[in-house]
Amino acid sequence: MTKIISNLNCGNSPKMGFLMDFNIAFAKGDLEFIADSxxxxxxxxxxxxxxIEGKQKFAEELEKMKSTKVAELVLNQILSHGKQGAVNGTMKLQKxxxxxxxDFYIFQGAKVAKLKSITSYIIEI
Known part of the structure; x- marks a missing residue:
């Protein structure tokens, strides 16, 4: 089971809540939620x-990552404004x-919670 640590209150911002759910789904391997997003x-x-470009290639990449089990996800910050959003934190694997x-996100529209672009910076610590 993945431990989620976050003191963030995303109740006033639907997009911030969506980004929190998206990152939790990623950590838990919920490929259906991620692909639908x-x-x-x-x-x-x-x-x-x-x-990675296109939903098919995106889904294939997620499938490759499916065997990687996340033990802990810490979400430090979630930001959103208009068509843009960002999340940072740490992820500890079971291994x-x-x-x-x-991660920096661009939404399809200001009121649409589907992602059209993700830019990820990842470093091992």
Whole structure:
């Protein structure tokens, strides 16, 4: 079971709540929620690693990550404004590795909670 640590109150911002749920789904391996949360034209740029374009390739990449089990997710900050959002925190894997991440999101529209772009910065700590 994945331990989630967050003192963030996202009750006043639906998009901040969505980004919290999206990151929790990612940590728990809820591929259906994640795939339903992105547009068909999603672009995921993992800086220094790879760029994934299109929902099919995005789903294939998530499937490869499915075997990686997250023991703990710490969400430090969640921000949103208009069509943009950001989340940073740490993720500890069951195998002991730990990563710090910052993800920057672009939504399909100011009132639409589907993601069309994700830029991820990930470092092992």
């Amino acid at each position: 992105v547009t068909d034209e999603i672009v995921w740029n993992i800086i220094g690693n790879k760029k 002991g590795k730990e990563y710090a991440f910052s």
